[in-house]
Amino acid sequence: MSKKKKxxxxxxxxxxxxxxxxxDDCKAQITNFEGAHYKSFETFVAAKExxxxxxxxxxxxxxxxxxxxxxxxxKKIGLPNYNSISVDAASSGNPGKMEYRGVDTKSKKQxxxxxxxxxxxxxxxxxxxxxxxxxxxKKNNRNHIIYTDSKTAISWVKKKxxxxxxxxxxxxxxxxDLVDRAIKWLKENNYSTTIVKWETKAWGEIPxxxxxx
Numbered sequence: 001m002s003k004k005k006k007x008x009x010x011x012x013x014x015x016x017x018x019x020x021x022x023x024d025d026c027k028a029q030i031t032n033f034e035g036a037h038y039k040s041f042e043t044f045v046a047a048k049e050x051x052x053x054x055x056x057x058x059x060x061x062x063x064x065x066x067x068x069x070x071x072x073x074x075k076k077i078g079l080p081n082y083n084s085i086s087v088d089a090a091s092s093g094n095p096g097k098m099e100y101r102g103v104d105t106k107s108k109k110q111x112x113x114x115x116x117x118x119x120x121x122x123x124x125x126x127x128x129x130x131x132x133x134x135x136x137x138k139k140n141n142r143n144h145i146i147y148t149d150s151k152t153a154i155s156w157v158k159k160k161x162x163x164x165x166x167x168x169x170x171x172x173x174x175x176x177d178l179v180d181r182a183i184k185w186l187k188e189n190n191y192s193t194t195i196v197k198w199e200t201k202a203w204g205e206i207p208x209x210x211x212x213x
Contacts, residue, residue, distance in 0.1 A: 008047035012037035012055040019047045030092060035116060039211050056110075058211065067202050077202045082106040086147040086198065087133050088208035089125025095166055098122070098175070100129035102136070103208045105147060112136060119172040124179065126153035127162050129208075131182040134191050149198040149206045157195060160186040 009020045014029035014036045021044075030036035037055040041047035050058055067074060082105050089100035099115025112132055115125075130153055133146045148154060156162050162179045166172065198206040205211070 005042070007040040007042065008044050009038060009040050010047045010050045010058075012051070014038065017051070019044065019051060027092060030097070034118075036097070067204070069202055074202055077199050080105060080147065080198075080203055081145055081196075083143075084145045084147055084196075085111060085133050085137070086206050086208040087126070087129035088149065088206050088210065089122050089129055090210035091120060091122045091125060095119050095121050095172070098125045099210075100125040100132070101208055101210075102129055102133045105207050108207045114178070117172070117175045119166075119169075120175040121164060121166055123150065123152045123156075124162060124164050124166065124175060126150035127156045128175075128178055128182055130154070130157050130195060131185060134193055134195075135185055135189075137193050138189065138191050143192075145194045145196050147196050147198040147206060149200055151197060154195050154197065157186065 006021075007023070009023065009026035011017050011020065011026060011029045014033050016029050020026045020029065026038060026040075030038055039050065039055070039058050041050060069077075084105040085102050086105045087100065087102040089098060091098040097116045097118060098120030099113065099117065101113035102111045103109060104111060114128070114132070126148055127150075130146060130148055134157075137144055137146070160183060162183060164179075168176050200206065
């Protein structure tokens with residue numbers, strides 16, 4: 001069994017800021033801290049250097065990716081369509097603090113971001129991100145496609161529902177308010193946007209990835 005590679009966690013905004021050597025230590029700084037900013041790095045030096053800079057210089061940015069797929073498999077999949085936007089969500093715990101965002105696939109320029117919300121799930125965030133992207137593209141009359149790495153969210157959007165098992169409560173009310181709005185939008189609007197599964201094994205993490213745990 002291969003040994004799990006050690007990571008270091010930079011916390012720009014949290015109960016305490018700094019570089020932490022375990023996920024548990026990092027999690028303690030961001031739990032119940034609204035708007036926490038954090039990211040994992042492969043080395044202590046990289047994490048320490050990041051702390052000196054801005055969080056937004058790092059989210060969604062990865063080191064060079066090398067696919068383990070064969071040349072034949074990569075040729076069959078092809079390259080991403082850069083006339084697109086990419087969406088993703090992140091949650092610390094499931095359920096846990098959740099946020100989502102959308103970026104231009106080629107430039108990685110952030111187009112929208114929502115959260116963090118006190119309680120949500122990754123699937124809910126992915127669902128909301130897709131619908132947010134659909135509404136944005138329709139409003140701007142753009143013919144871009146949407147990339148997501150969540151098959152579950154794609155299924156929910158197609159069915160115009162959010163089939164989550166998360167029960168509603170006061171803590172997650174803001175999230176479910178958005179879910180209700182998203183479902184209403186899907187039922188009341190037609191769109192021609194194509195929603196496509198991001199090929200992570202061929203292309204690496206989706207450009208909208210928050211680059212965390």
